[in-house]
Amino acid sequence: MSHQQLLSKIATNDKHGENSPYFDGWKAYDRNPFHSTKNPQGVIQMGLAENQLCFDLIEEWIRNNPKASICTPEGVHQFRDIANFQDYHGLPQFRKGVANFMSKARGGRVKYDPERILMSGGATGANELIMFCLADPGDAFMVPTPYYPAFVRDLGWRTGVQLVPVHCDSSNNFKVTREALEQAYDNAKKSNIDVKGLIITNPSNPLGTTLDEETLKSLVRFINEKNIHLVCDEIYAATVFSAPKFVSVSEVMQEMKCNKELIHIIYSLSKDMGLPGFRVGIVYSYNNDVVSCGRKMSSFGLVSSQTQHFLASLLSDEDFVNKYLETSKKRLAKRHRFFTKGLETVSITCLASNSGLFCWMNLRRLLKEQSFEGEMKLWRVIVDEVKLNVSPGSSFNCSEPGWFRVCFANMDDETVEVALKRIRAFVGRETNDNNNNGKRVEVKRWKSNNNLRLSFNSRRRIKSGYTLPNMYG
Ligand SMILES: Cc1ncc(COP(=O)(O)O)c(C=O)c1O
Numbered sequence: 001m002s003h004q005q006l007l008s009k010i011a012t013n014d015k016h017g018e019n020s021p022y023f024d025g026w027k028a029y030d031r032n033p034f035h036s037t038k039n040p041q042g043v044i045q046m047g048l049a050e051n052q053l054c055f056d057l058i059e060e061w062i063r064n065n066p067k068a069s070i071c072t073p074e075g076v077h078q079f080r081d082i083a084n085f086q087d088y089h090g091l092p093q094f095r096k097g098v099a100n101f102m103s104k105a106r107g108g109r110v111k112y113d114p115e116r117i118l119m120s121g122g123a124t125g126a127n128e129l130i131m132f133c134l135a136d137p138g139d140a141f142m143v144p145t146p147y148y149p150a151f152v153r154d155l156g157w158r159t160g161v162q163l164v165p166v167h168c169d170s171s172n173n174f175k176v177t178r179e180a181l182e183q184a185y186d187n188a189k190k191s192n193i194d195v196k197g198l199i200i201t202n203p204s205n206p207l208g209t210t211l212d213e214e215t216l217k218s219l220v221r222f223i224n225e226k227n228i229h230l231v232c233d234e235i236y237a238a239t240v241f242s243a244p245k246f247v248s249v250s251e252v253m254q255e256m257k258c259n260k261e262l263i264h265i266i267y268s269l270s271k272d273m274g275l276p277g278f279r280v281g282i283v284y285s286y287n288n289d290v291v292s293c294g295r296k297m298s299s300f301g302l303v304s305s306q307t308q309h310f311l312a313s314l315l316s317d318e319d320f321v322n323k324y325l326e327t328s329k330k331r332l333a334k335r336h337r338f339f340t341k342g343l344e345t346v347s348i349t350c351l352a353s354n355s356g357l358f359c360w361m362n363l364r365r366l367l368k369e370q371s372f373e374g375e376m377k378l379w380r381v382i383v384d385e386v387k388l389n390v391s392p393g394s395s396f397n398c399s400e401p402g403w404f405r406v407c408f409a410n411m412d413d414e415t416v417e418v419a420l421k422r423i424r425a426f427v428g429r430e431t432n433d434n435n436n437n438g439k440r441v442e443v444k445r446w447k448s449n450n451n452l453r454l455s456f457n458s459r460r461r462i463k464s465g466y467t468l469p470n471m472y473g
Contacts, residue, residue: 010157010158013157015152015153015156015157016153016157017149017150017152017153017157024383025047025379025383025389025390025391026047026389028043028383028384028389029043029044029045029047029389031043032387033045034387034415034418036414036415036418040418041387042387043383043387043388043389044387044388044389044411044415044418044419044422045389045407045410045411046388046389046390046406046407046408046410046411046419047389047390047391047405047407048407048410049205049271049356049357049358049407049409049410050274050276050357050407050409050410051239051271051272051273051274051328051332051357051409051410052274052409052410052411053274053328053331053332053335053409054274054324054327054328054331055274057320057323057324057327058273058274058275058314058324061314061317061320065313065314065317067313068309068310068313068314069309069310070082070083070306070309071306078309082305082306082309083305083306085305085308086302086305088119088295088296088298088299088302089295090117090119090302090303090308091305091308091309091312092114093312093316094303094308094309094311094312094315095114095115095117096114096312096316097311097312097313097314097315097316098114098117098267098269098280098282098311098315099111099112099113099114099117100112100315100316100321101269101272101315101321102237102267102282102284104238104321104322104325105237105238105272105325106237106246106248106250106251107245107246109248109251110248110250110251110254112250112284115291116284116285116286116291117282117283117284118282118283118284118285118291118294118295118298119280119281119282119298119301119302119303119308120281120282120283120298120301120303121279121281121301121302121303122268122270122276122279122280122281123154123233123235123266123267123268123270123281123282124150124154124281125279125281125300125301126266126267126268126281126282126283127151127154127155127199127231127233127266127281128154128155128158128159129283129294129297129298129301130231130264130266130283130285130290130294131155131156131159131161132159132297133285133290133293133294133297134196134197134229134231134264134290135159135161135196135197136160137159137160137161138160138161138162138193138194139161139162139193139194139195139196140161140162140163140164140188140193140194140195140196141155141161141162141163141164141195141196141197141198141199141231142163142164142165142166142181142184142185142188142195142197142198142199143155143163143164143165143166143198143199143200144165144166144168144174144176144180144200145165145166145167145168145174145396145397145398145399146168146174146206146207146360146393146396146397146398146399146403147165147201147205147206147396147397148201148205148206148233148396149391149395149396149397151163151199155199161196162193164184164185164187164188164193164195165184165397166180166181166183166184166198167180167183167184167399168180168399169399169400170351170362170400170403173209173351173352174204174207174209174351175215176200176211176215176219178218178222181198181219181222185226195226195228196228196229197223197228197229197230197231197262198219198222198223198228198229198230198231199230199231199232199233200219200230200231200232200233201232201233201234201235201236202216202232202233202234202246202248202249203234203236203237203239203240203246203354203355203356204236204355204356205235205236205356205358206356206358206360206391206393206396206405207351207353207356207360208351208353208354208355208356208357208358208359208360209351209352209353209354209355209356210240210244210245210246210247210354210355211247212244212247213247213252216247216249216252217252217255217256220249220252220253220256220258220263221256221258223262223263224258224259224262227259227262228262229262229263229264230249230262230263230264231264231265231266232248232249232263232264232265232266233266234248234249234265234266234267235266235267235268235270235271235272236271236272236355236356236357237267237272238271238272238325238328238329239271239272239328239329239332239355239356239357240329240354240355241329241330241332241333241336241354241355242333242336242354243354244354246355248265249263249265250265253286260286260287261286261287261288261289261290262287263285263286263287264283264284264285264286264287264290265282265283265284265285266281266282266283266284267281267282267284268280268281268282269311271357272325272328273324274328278303278307278311279303279307280303280307280311281301281303283298332357332409335408335409335416336353336359336408338413338416339359339406339408339416339420340359342416342417342420342423342424343359343361343420343423345424346423346424346427346428346431347427348361348362348363348423348427349361349362350362350406357407357408357409357410358405358406358407358408358409359405359406359408360403360404360405361390361403361404361405361406362402362403363378363402363403363404364400364401364402364403365402366378366402366427366430367401367402370401370402371401372394372401374401374402375392375393375394375401375402376392376394378402379392379404381426382404382426385426386422386423386426387422388406388419388422388423390404390405390406391404391405391406392404393405
């Protein structure tokens with residue numbers, strides 16, 4: 001009997017990442033979610049980069065502005081207009097509000113043109129949209145490691161674009177060097193891969209750091225020399241809570257000679273405003289052709305007009321936006337300080353960071369073996385026994401084992417304290433065990449039940465053919 005493929009190659013391939021073993025951490029949380037009173041022994045979700053620290057401000061604004069919604073007695077008179085609206089340019093006042101917010105999120109140092117704002121379903125859709133505009137199936141985009149795991153899905157699953165890792169490491173705090181860029185570019189060329197661009201996240205997910213101006217300029221120079229695109233995912237722009245300040249690619253472009261048509265920004269309100277459920281993603285391109293074709297493509301992922309209408313009001317309230325951005329930074333800084341100081345009490349350090357909703361935690365000294373297998377074993381213990389869903393560095397394609405991303409802004413103060421308590425108890429226990437007679441002892445508790453599937457095949461493939469491990473971040 002001949003085998004007939006009933007579904008498409010996209011439908012049947014695995015590049016969406018949801019079958020990844022790393023997802024078992026999320027499943028462990030879903031099966032047994034922590035609740036301070038109803039399930040105090042449950043798994044705490046520290047794998048989710050959500051910003052829940054300023055919901056109270058938005059709720060207060062909603063109470064004070066019932067007209068902003070078409071589903072209130074005060075706003076219902078606009079219901080018909082908004083419910084009918086379906087132009088893919090978006091509501092003019094929405095685009096204006098977003099352009100203004102993008103500028104404020106960058107300290108007002110740059111202005112954005114509402115005519116260049118394209119809508120999409122979150123940064124997820126925006127990243128895919130820009131790939132559709134810039135690359136053909138089989139073409140490649142370079143991406144410095146460690147990087148946001150869902151890039152594999154967002155940039156490559158449906159577009160057929162490949163990712164070429166630019167390997168960075170802790171010796172220089174994961175800085176993207178010209179040498180690493182050249183090496184990745186040359187290797188791809190040798191394999192006959194057509195490199196169409198470089199994508200970066202600035203501020204970085206997972207590092208929580210911002211690119212310094214000089215590095216950013218060197219990236220702009222690099223892509224100009226090679227005549228390839230630069231996509232800057234700046235979804236965390238307003239999460240920068242301490243020095244050095246954030247420098248956007250749109251700022252450095254003003255100061256240097258470069259081909260603006262090669263530069264594109266990805267933005268979203270998922271992190272800076274803490275509204276991932278609203279699915280507001282933005283492509284901002286300096287290339288007129290990309291704006292024109294991207295606008296047509298945005299038909300596939302428009303933001304609902306109800307959401308646009310609401311956000312147009314919210315974002316045009318200057319006082320609110322100023323207060324929100326200021327308060328959000330303060331609260332993120334406080335949470336970050338509290339969390340990292342708590343880790344320091346048991347000598348756990350994180351990469352020094354100034355932004356993001358997470359820390360890049362160094363647990364190398366707790367690895368039984370300095371390998372990615374060792375990292376996965378430690379991760380299993382942390383999920384299964386310490387009951388914290390953190391994300392292992394290998395899922396970010398990190399080139400060194402022992403790093404973990406830990407999110408700290410998706411929970412309340414009490415839950416952070418419980419998480420810290422668990423980490424301290426675990427590290428204390430490990431340190432005692434390891435110090436016993438000066439040699440490592442077998443820790444019984446580490447022999448966890450084998451309920452997490454492991455696979456290292458995908459990592460091995462990285463070296464040979466640029467196939468990367470999958471997982472959402
Ligand atoms: C760097 C980066 N880009 C894109 C996204 C996707 O964001 P959105 O929820 O707006 O689709 C995320 C979410 O974690 C992210 O960290």
